[in-house]
Amino acid sequence: MATTKEYLNEIRQDIRFEAELCGHPLKFLSTWGIFSPREIDSGTDLLLKYLKVNPSDHCFDLGCGYGPIGLAMAKMAPQGQVLMVDKDFMAVEYSNKNAQLNKITNAKAILSNGFQHIPADSKFDVVVSNVPAKVGKEMMTIMLYDALHFMKPGGRIYLVTINGLRDYMKRNLQEVFGNYDKLKQGKDYTVSYAEKLK
Structure with missing residues (x-):
């Protein structure tokens, strides 16, 4: 039986795993305290099945965690750039570590609460987010209007949320973007989509 000290040493080590995202094999380092540290969560997994990124797109990963969505987009847009943001400094640190680990030079993470910085x-x-269930309506409103502001005409926003937020997202995307499409409703998560029309 491990001593407390041995156990602590063990769980302080980086968690390592691999995943194939959008056809690209990627390696990840993560740590306890970041969302879904041991595997790609099912919301991200569902979102990535419906995400379309062109080779030269400029992409934004809002609430990047340790970077799975942002790094997958960087692989899909080799002539583009990906900016990943999170308000958690550990998430930003691990996103940048994972970009280096996978030799991805067209993606970087910075500390920002939504689009603030x-x-x-x-x-x-392209703007993408695996929206936290407890984001709160004020922050959600700020995020959607900021996303609209920072998107090019014809830009696309993909959001994955728990099914309980499905109707809320539909109403808010209709209100902010003037359009809405439900790309997929899974067992637990829904992928929502809208475009900046002008």
Whole structure:
């Protein structure tokens, strides 16, 4: 039986695993305290099945965690750029570690609460978020209007939420973007989509 000290040493080590995302094999390091540290969560997995990214797209991963969505987009957009943000400094640290680990040079993570610390002149073709269930309606409203502001005309937003937020997302995307499409409703999660029309 391991001593407490041995157990602590063990769980302080980086968690390592591999996953194939959008046809690309990726390696991940993560740690306890970051969302879904041992495997790609089922919401992210569902979202990535419906995500379309063009080779030169500029992409934004909102609430990146340790980077699975952002790094998958970087692989799908080799001529583009991916900016990943999280308000958790450990998530940002591990996203950047994982970009290095996978030799991905067109993605970086920075600390930001939503779009708060994004350069004002930034414009994105694709905005993606695995929306936390407890995000709160005020933050959600800010995020959606900021996403609209930072998207290029014709830009696309993909959001995955727990099914309980499905109707809420439909109403809010209709209100902010003037359109909405439900790409997939799974057992636990729904993938929502909208476009910036002009």
